[in-house]
Amino acid sequence: MKKPSVILAGSFLSILVLAVILVPVLTGDQAYTQNVEAILQSPSRVHWFGTDTLGRDLFMRVLIGARVSLTVGVVCSFLTFLIGLSYGALAGWAEGYVDRALMRFCDIMMAIPSFILVSVLCLSFKLLIPVEDPFWSALWGLCLGISATHWMSMARVTRGMVLEIKRKPFVEAAIALGGTRTHIFIRHILPNILSTILVLVALQIPTNILYESFMSFIGLGVHPPFTSWGILVREGWKTLSSFPHLILFPSMILFLTVWSFHILIDSFRR
Amino acid sequence: MGNFLRFLIKKLIEILASLAVLAALSFLLLKVLPGGPFDEEAALNPLVKETLAARWGLHESLPTQLGKYLLSLIQGDLGISMVHPDQTVVAMIQQDLGNTLMLNFVALVFVIFSAFALSLLSLRFRDGFFEKSVDQLMIAFLSLPSLFWGPLLIYFFGFYFNLLPVAFLTEPKNYILPVLTLSLRPLATLVRLLKTSLHENYNLDYVRTAKAKGVGEWRVLTHHVLRNSLIPFLSYAGPLMVGLLSGSFLVEMLFAVPGLGGQFINALSDRDYTLIVGLTLFYGAMLIVINSLIDLVMRWVDPRMREEV
Numbered sequence: 001m002k003k004p005s006v007i008l009a010g011s012f013l014s015i016l017v018l019a020v021i022l023v024p025v026l027t028g029d030q031a032y033t034q035n036v037e038a039i040l041q042s043p044s045r046v047h048w049f050g051t052d053t054l055g056r057d058l059f060m061r062v063l064i065g066a067r068v069s070l071t072v073g074v075v076c077s078f079l080t081f082l083i084g085l086s087y088g089a090l091a092g093w094a095e096g097y098v099d100r101a102l103m104r105f106c107d108i109m110m111a112i113p114s115f116i117l118v119s120v121l122c123l124s125f126k127l128l129i130p131v132e133d134p135f136w137s138a139l140w141g142l143c144l145g146i147s148a149t150h151w152m153s154m155a156r157v158t159r160g161m162v163l164e165i166k167r168k169p170f171v172e173a174a175i176a177l178g179g180t181r182t183h184i185f186i187r188h189i190l191p192n193i194l195s196t197i198l199v200l201v202a203l204q205i206p207t208n209i210l211y212e213s214f215m216s217f218i219g220l221g222v223h224p225p226f227t228s229w230g231i232l233v234r235e236g237w238k239t240l241s242s243f244p245h246l247i248l249f250p251s252m253i254l255f256l257t258v259w260s261f262h263i264l265i266d267s268f269r270r
Numbered sequence: 271m272g273n274f275l276r277f278l279i280k281k282l283i284e285i286l287a288s289l290a291v292l293a294a295l296s297f298l299l300l301k302v303l304p305g306g307p308f309d310e311e312a313a314l315n316p317l318v319k320e321t322l323a324a325r326w327g328l329h330e331s332l333p334t335q336l337g338k339y340l341l342s343l344i345q346g347d348l349g350i351s352m353v354h355p356d357q358t359v360v361a362m363i364q365q366d367l368g369n370t371l372m373l374n375f376v377a378l379v380f381v382i383f384s385a386f387a388l389s390l391l392s393l394r395f396r397d398g399f400f401e402k403s404v405d406q407l408m409i410a411f412l413s414l415p416s417l418f419w420g421p422l423l424i425y426f427f428g429f430y431f432n433l434l435p436v437a438f439l440t441e442p443k444n445y446i447l448p449v450l451t452l453s454l455r456p457l458a459t460l461v462r463l464l465k466t467s468l469h470e471n472y473n474l475d476y477v478r479t480a481k482a483k484g485v486g487e488w489r490v491l492t493h494h495v496l497r498n499s500l501i502p503f504l505s506y507a508g509p510l511m512v513g514l515l516s517g518s519f520l521v522e523m524l525f526a527v528p529g530l531g532g533q534f535i536n537a538l539s540d541r542d543y544t545l546i547v548g549l550t551l552f553y554g555a556m557l558i559v560i561n562s563l564i565d566l567v568m569r570w571v572d573p574r575m576r577e578e579v
Contacts, residue, residue: 005406104284104287104288104291105291107288107561108288108291108292108554108558110509110512111288111508111512111554111557111558111561112292112512112550112553112554112557113512113513113515113516113519113553113557114512114516115516115517115519115520116516116519116534116549116550116553117550119534119535119538120299120538120546120550123303123538123541123546124299124302124303127303128302128303206413210415213415213417214417214520217417217520218520218523218535218538218539219538219539220538230417233417233421236421237421237524240421240424240425240429241425241429244421244425244429247421248418248421248422248425251415251417251418251421251422252418254415254417254418255413255414255415255418255419258413258415259409259410259413261413262409262412262413263409266409
């Protein structure tokens with residue numbers, strides 16, 4: 001028995017992903033084509049979401065912007081998974097002083113509001129990464145900045161489970177048989193903790209998408225002419241009082257995406 | 271009492287160590303970031319540049335510089351703003367701290383009261399329409415980005431119906447929209463957490479006993495179940511405050527609140543490194559102290575925690 005909200009969320013996400021991949025390929029470069037004669041139009045049959053201050057079709061721009069937003073969401077989740085897993089596994093496996101020092105550092109990181117951490121790191125990575133192209137350096141800055149600040153809860157969970165599992169008889173047996181640490185971790189411990197960790201990884205995706213939009217909104221993410229949902233919201237924010245559709249459509253799609261992820265993850269958990 | 275003293279000393283050392291790590295990290299960040307304070311003046315005479323560098327001790331070894339930096343931190347000196355050289359970072363923080371604290375405090379009170387009300391009510395009317403709608407609503411709140419919700423509120427209440435002010439924090443009614451924008455996501459997290467812990471406690475034996483004695487449903491909830499659910503709530507209080515403060519950056523920007531959040535975002539776009547690092551340290555220190563205080567309160571509330579030191 002599936003709930004209607006789950007069906008709604010699932011179909012929204014799949015249509016979104018399909019549209020993001022296919023529609024811009026089929027219709028060409030509409031997201032960047034400026035049209036002075038059609039600026040700031042309200043939603044109509046030709047322009048579903050209306051047009052922006054330069055006469056670009058907002059619907060197409062939302063789809064193009066989704067490419068950056070969704071990529072950041074998925075890539076950051078994967079990076080977070082790698083960092084959190086290895087950090088937590090190291091702490092849990094080492095125990096003693098190493099463990100305490102590592103976890104203490106984890107606590108310090110968790111005590112700083114993540115908004116500060118993400119923005120400071122996005123700025124630093126963006127400036128430090130030796131990539132010339134402004135689009136790629138911004139994208140890398142976003143990915144590294146977001147994932148360097150969201151691995152803590154994953155590390156904690158991993159550490160707890162590694163501590164628990166490494167005392168189990170089958171791990172002892174593997175050690176007695178001469179298994180190396182990496183072998184034991186990958187073949188014996190990882191399969192046991194993967195299902196819990198994967199839920200955390202999935203939960204990370206909507207958070208990353210939100211952070212991408214926050215960062216682009218305050219000017220630390222990608223920059224125009226490139227676009228992402230954060231950039232669209234930023235552009236719409238300037239004309240909120242007279243042309244609210246410019247901010248409400250992109251941010252509503254952002255909300256629906258994050259909501260769909262939450263609904264789906266919630267239904268998988270049960 | 272010796273136990274308690276040991277705990278206090280241990281906590282104090284922990285706080286100091288955390289602050290030192292935080293300070294060292296932020297110092298390194300300051301050093302690693304490209305662009306020194308005097309790079310802007312391209313036409314600067316090399317001799318002048320040299321004198322400036324000597325004046326600010328930029329020739330000394332990194333450890334010496336770090337030592338001096340930590341020493342000035344202990345004296346409560348966060349340096350001078352790079353963009354506004356006539357102002358110290360401490361003065362800038364003092365000036366705007368009030369608004370941020372006030373906004374976050376109001377939001378915190380609102381979140382705690384409505385979270386307890388909602389979770390108690392949904393336990394009282396469990397499996398009914400009320401609980402189901404609270405569940406759905408909380409998922410929606412959880413995914414409500416302030417970038418969508420804030421502009422939506424501003425547009426409808428500020429411009430369309432023209433009911434509420436949408437900027438600054440001058441009067442009490444100015445707080446309504448920013449607090450609503452800020453608190454829905456933390457509220458959803460807290461309600462979900464409280465509901466789980468209330469449900470767990472509700473199924474325990476002492477509740478059955480209380481009911482068998484003839485205690486009424488509401489009294490069981492408020493006097494028996496609620497008290498025991500306060501521990502998970504307390505342990506979430508730290509992350510709750512981190513979440514609120516984190517969210518208040520964008521909210522302050524959206525509602526033009528003259529607070530630390532707006533200041534931080536401005537500092538980011540101005541590349542005012544000393545101010546950025548100063549604010550990072552300030553927030554970190556504040557939350558490390560708050561978290562330790564919460565630990566103390568938990569020890570006081572729950573005798574079981576006093577055993578494990």
